[in-house]
Amino acid sequence: MAYDARTPAPPEAPDAAQVLKANYRSLVGLFALRLLITALLVAIPVTLSRATGTNSFLLTLPLVVGMFLLVYTVYRFLYGLRVFQCARVLRTYPLEFHPRVVKKRERWTRYGNVFEIRVTTRGQHGAPLMLAVNAAGRRRWPEGTDEGVWFAGDLPFGGVMVAPGGKEMFFLKPADWDKTARRRDEADPERLARARQAKLTHRTKRAVMMRPGG
Numbered sequence: 619m620a621y622d623a624r625t626p627a628p629p630e631a632p633d634a635a636q637v638l639k640a641n642y643r644s645l646v647g648l649f650a651l652r653l654l655i656t657a658l659l660v661a662i663p664v665t666l667s668r669a670t671g672t673n674s675f676l677l678t679l680p681l682v683v684g685m686f687l688l689v690y691t692v693y694r695f696l697y698g699l700r701v702f703q704c705a706r707v708l709r710t711y712p713l714e715f716h717p718r719v720v721k722k723r724e725r726w727t728r729y730g731n732v733f734e735i736r737v738t739t740r741g742q743h744g745a746p747l748m749l750a751v752n753a754a755g756r757r758r759w760p761e762g763t764d765e766g767v768w769f770a771g772d773l774p775f776g777g778v779m780v781a782p783g784g785k786e787m788f789f790l791k792p793a794d795w796d797k798t799a800r801r802r803d804e805a806d807p808e809r810l811a812r813a814r815q816a817k818l819t820h821r822t823k824r825a826v827m828m829r830p831g832g
Contacts, residue, residue: 632784659684
């Protein structure tokens with residue numbers, strides 16, 4: 619990305635391998651914690667029931683909660699596979715610095731919070747509105763994005779955004795796939811080939827941002 623003499627040089631790009639490692643670790647830690655809570659919800663009432671010899675209705679409540687949490691954990695794990703999709707993008711595209719990200723709004727979904735954002739590019743206008751989800755399943759928006767982020771991909775197709783510090787990673791797709799169709803149609807063969815290699819050439823709907831292959 620070109621910078622003139624009045625523009626400060628961008629910070630050093632984070633190591634993509636380290637970014638992925640941090641997000642894999644975060645994803646595993648998130649599900650390990652949920653599985654631990656599930657195990658405790660199941661083990662404690664069973665232990666108390668055997669120790670006291672009672673089968674109180676109150677002792678069955680943690681079991682029910684634990685089973686629901688287990689089902690939800692498995693369900694959420696399927697949609698945490700965005701980390702692997704991000705890895706494919708990072709193997710295809712380099713990380714480039716963008717001076718600012720503007721968060722427009724966010725929406726809660728069972729797949730994870732979906733954020734509507736604009737990734738600004740210095741010297742260019744008309745940045746498309748993008749949808750972003752945290753690859754590791756977290757729902758919060760990271761701090762410091764107004765000071766610049768790293769992006770790998772091709773905005774009309776989608777890509778990966780890495781927040782300052784290189785710890786939080788987001789999978790991005792255009793918010794209005796049809797509206798950005800002309801930009802994709804104008805892409806040269808090399809851009810199109812890279813987008814296909816990263817599997818960014820398919821539409822993704824808001825409700826399924828966390829769905830593998832979406």
